Amino acid sequence: MSSGVIATSAVAIDDVSVRFQSKRAETTAIERVSLDVAPGEFVSIVGPSGCGKSTLLKLVSGLLQPSSGSVTLLGEQVRGPRHDIGFVFQRAALLEWRSARRNILLQAEMRGMSSVEAGRRADELIEMTGLSGFENALPHELSGGMQQRVALCRALLHEPRVLLMDEPFGALDALTREQMNVELHRVWRETGTTVLLVTHSIAESVYLANRVIVLTRRPAVVKEVIDVDLPSERDYSATMARPEFAAVTAHIRELLGAATGHD
Amino acid sequence: MKPVPGDRWRGVAERSWRPAALLAACLVIWHLITVTGLVEAYLVPSPGKTFDLLVDKWSYLWGHTWVTTYETILGFVIAGVLGVLMAVAMVYSRTIESTAYPILLFAQVIPKIAVAPLFVVWLGFGFEPKVIVAVLMAFFPVVISTVTGLKSVDTEMLELAATMGGGPVKTFVKIRFPAALPHLFAGLKVAVTLAVTGAVVGEFVGSNEGLGYVILQANGNMDTPMLFAGLIVISVVGILLFLLLDLAEQLMLPWHSSRRGAAVTTLLAKGGT
Ligand SMILES: Nc1ncnc2c1ncn2[C@@H]1O[C@H](COP(=O)(O)OP(=O)(O)O)[C@@H](O)[C@H]1O
Ligand SMILES: [Mg+2]
Numbered sequence: 001m002s003s004g005v006i007a008t009s010a011v012a013i014d015d016v017s018v019r020f021q022s023k024r025a026e027t028t029a030i031e032r033v034s035l036d037v038a039p040g041e042f043v044s045i046v047g048p049s050g051c052g053k054s055t056l057l058k059l060v061s062g063l064l065q066p067s068s069g070s071v072t073l074l075g076e077q078v079r080g081p082r083h084d085i086g087f088v089f090q091r092a093a094l095l096e097w098r099s100a101r102r103n104i105l106l107q108a109e110m111r112g113m114s115s116v117e118a119g120r121r122a123d124e125l126i127e128m129t130g131l132s133g134f135e136n137a138l139p140h141e142l143s144g145g146m147q148q149r150v151a152l153c154r155a156l157l158h159e160p161r162v163l164l165m166d167e168p169f170g171a172l173d174a175l176t177r178e179q180m181n182v183e184l185h186r187v188w189r190e191t192g193t194t195v196l197l198v199t200h201s202i203a204e205s206v207y208l209a210n211r212v213i214v215l216t217r218r219p220a221v222v223k224e225v226i227d228v229d230l231p232s233e234r235d236y237s238a239t240m241a242r243p244e245f246a247a248v249t250a251h252i253r254e255l256l257g258a259a260t261g262h263d
Numbered sequence: 264m265k266p267v268p269g270d271r272w273r274g275v276a277e278r279s280w281r282p283a284a285l286l287a288a289c290l291v292i293w294h295l296i297t298v299t300g301l302v303e304a305y306l307v308p309s310p311g312k313t314f315d316l317l318v319d320k321w322s323y324l325w326g327h328t329w330v331t332t333y334e335t336i337l338g339f340v341i342a343g344v345l346g347v348l349m350a351v352a353m354v355y356s357r358t359i360e361s362t363a364y365p366i367l368l369f370a371q372v373i374p375k376i377a378v379a380p381l382f383v384v385w386l387g388f389g390f391e392p393k394v395i396v397a398v399l400m401a402f403f404p405v406v407i408s409t410v411t412g413l414k415s416v417d418t419e420m421l422e423l424a425a426t427m428g429g430g431p432v433k434t435f436v437k438i439r440f441p442a443a444l445p446h447l448f449a450g451l452k453v454a455v456t457l458a459v460t461g462a463v464v465g466e467f468v469g470s471n472e473g474l475g476y477v478i479l480q481a482n483g484n485m486d487t488p489m490l491f492a493g494l495i496v497i498s499v500v501g502i503l504l505f506l507l508l509d510l511a512e513q514l515m516l517p518w519h520s521s522r523r524g525a526a527v528t529t530l531l532a533k534g535g536t
Binding site: 058061062063081082083085086087089091093095096097106107109110111138140 | 417419420422423424425426427428429433434437438441442516518519
């Protein structure tokens with residue numbers, strides 16, 4: 001593509017508002033939000049339920065158009081669904097008649113990628129995410145964590161430069177979630193992809209990110225942007241034990257408590 | 264996870280013994296009613312007499328069975344193809360959906376037996392009016408089930424497809440249509456039994472062959488054994504066509520039927536203990 005000339009932002013959200021028109025009422029989901037994400041950066045987004053986090057990711061992917069303001073992805077204004085991203089939802093959204101591997105390859109088939117290339121890449125990702133041995137299992141034969149790994153592989157198959165994740169581990173048990181956090185951290189370091197992660201877990205948001213964006217209750221406004229000052233190589237338990245980690249999570253918890261009005 | 268063949272046959276046996284027992288009980292009751300003289304023999308023939316007739320008049324019945332089966336299958340296939348096409352058009356176009364729904368509903372609620380004579384007037388005594396009645400009977404469940412199936416796809420899956428950039432055709436072929444297949448098959452199974460009824464109704468109205476004609480003739484001659492034999496053959500045709508579709512479903516959608524089968528087995532296991 002045409003980028004690489006200037007080191008522009010991977011994602012630039014500029015003064016964006018989103019209003020939903022229903023029969024009687026008008027809901028403002030997002031109010032004048034601006035946000036810049038640098039290439040290769042990992043940004044977590046936290047905020048109260050229903051504040052507009054999913055809406056924000058849909059804006060970046062072009063699945064939704066802003067009511068005002070503009071969104072620029074990889075130097076190009078977003079006007080419709082973008083194909084140069086990977087998306088992971090809370091529910092794995094796998095095709096139940098396809099094996100794990102063929103679910104991952106759906107990405108390639110839809111794009112018309114060369115099947116040899118795609119197959120090699122899929123095997124690489126299966127290896128990287130610990131899915132080896134489960135390639136031919138159908139989704140209903142996989143645990144929730146495994147299903148989510150398949151969804152992650154599918155989102156990464158075409159080597160997108162931006163990965164959008166909407167509460168990807170929200171449905172997993174605590175232990176699986178920690179494992180997935182460690183794996184996502186490794187995948188991010190290995191691929192250098194820009195990641196926007198929406199999460200409800202404060203620990204997750206801090207462990208994984210360079211920056212955490214805290215949103216207010218609806219309509220979402222950026223309440224605070226927190227730089228996470230932790231080494232980029234993060235061992236899970238060691239990171240959890242660091243005093244900076246405790247301080248940052250406590251601060252975010254306080255901000256969210258204020259945002260939700262202690263519910 | 265995957266059932267081994269032995270397991271599967273045991274599953275079939277487990278599933279079949281109850282209905283088989285019920286059927287046997289019905290035959291016994293039928294037999295008892297006739298031997299005790301509770302009902303006059305010319306009103307209800309005994310099972311033995313009916314089966315004797317089935318064997319004796321086999322070649323006569325076979326010819327008529329073939330006619331009805333042919334009309335049924337032709338009507339079912341036409342209804343299946345038109346029904347799926349109609350459903351796809353309705354799901355992809357609001358205008359078509361809102362235009363077609365009232366007409367579809369009208370065609371469904373109008374009694375087919377009442378319009379069948381019209382087709383005979385228009386098309387004569389050949390197979391065409393029977394096929395049309397069969398199509399009319401089978402069409403509605405196919406459309407409704409396919410529409411339901413196509414709409415059952417996750418919005419998130421469709422959003423993902425949009426970010427994958429495959430376009431509407433690939434999205435339909437790889438995601439929407441396969442996802443609709445379990446619903447479609449449910450509709451087809453209902454449709455095929457209705458198509459049998461449609462063909463027979465068509466034959467009632469004006470025909471000189473087919474099982475509907477056989478029953479009508481037997482009725483006119485007070486030939487109750489033949490009437491019962493005709494009814495039995497019609498049921499068998501309907502059941503066989505249904506089972507054929509069930510088999511096709513299991514072969515085409517192993518991912519679906521294996522799970523459904525598992526659910527049934529679990530239920531049986533729980534009920535058995
Ligand atoms: N398509 C839509 N139509 C109307 N309202 C919507 C729509 N999508 C989201 N909303 C509303 O916008 C607000 C933000 O939604 P969402 O972004 O899903 O919140 P979050 O992901 O933070 O929980 C919610 O109040 C929701 O009801
Ligand atoms: Mg959400």
